[in-house]
Amino acid sequence: MRKKWMASLLMMFVLFFGFSSGQLASADDEYEHEYGEGKVEDHEWDDEDDDWEEEEGYEYEVPSQSSYWHMWTRDTSVAADSSLPFQEAQEVAVQLNKESEQLYVIPRNGQLLVSGEKMANLLQADYTYHKQSRILEVSKGRDELIVRSGSNAAYENLVKTPMPSEAYFFEKSVYLPVSVIANTFGYRVSWNEGSQTIVLQSI
Structure with missing residues (x-):
């Protein structure tokens, strides 16, 4: 009797931890064929990752209303600030450490979207873009961000986190x-009204 009880307990433990792990896997066979096995470290991006489920405690029906445009709160209960500094897509200077670069910025769903690849270059981060699945991986030091076009989920250091707006595929780049x-x-x-510049400051 005790052996049966222990076996049942062990099985529940294995099932619980097996199903609760939040790892990614390769999105499709073409992805692995093109980039080689292990490029995304055997992670999988399922369609379920695109939206937040009620059972996880997130109410995410209108992702564009869950954050201020300039601050990623990671909290879906924060009220939105819809006052963007501009309403039309345009080239905008993005300043970092007194250096600036012109980036194309798209106002969309209450957010300012920029090319992930170009921002990675500005931040001197490494990136890999997987064109079959439109997944972008950006890393610098110990920090890593993985996003997929059309999804409002991001993986920040392999932790699934809601974004305030879906990533968007535009001109062969993933905008987020x-x-x-x-x-x-x-x-x-922050936004410098005088110079019409997006300013990045180290936290």
């Missing part, structure tokens, strides 16, 4: 909220 990529790598975002 400037606050998400900046905050991940330790920068605060």
Whole structure:
């Protein structure tokens, strides 16, 4: 009797931890064929990752209303600030450490979206773009961010986290909220009205 009880307990333990792990895996076979096994370290991006489920405690029906444009709160209960500094997509100077670069910025869903690849270059971070699955991995030091076009989920250091807006595929690049990529790598975002510049400051 005791052996049966122990075996049942062990089985429940294995099932619980087996199903609760939040790891990623390769998105499709073409992805692995093109980039080689282990490029995304055997992680999988399921369609379930695109939206937040009620059972996880997130109410995420309107992702564009869950954060300020310049601050990634990671908290879906924060009221939105819809006052963007501009409403039309345009080239905007993004300043970091007194250096600035012109980036194309797209106002969308209450957020300012920027090219993840170009922001990675500005932040001197490494990145890998997987064109079959439109997944972008950005890393610098111990910090890593993984996003997929069309998804409002990000993996920040392999922890699934809600983004205030879906990532967006545009001109062969994955665009995501400037606050998400900046905050991940330790920068605060602000807007300088006088110079019409997005300013990144180290946190």
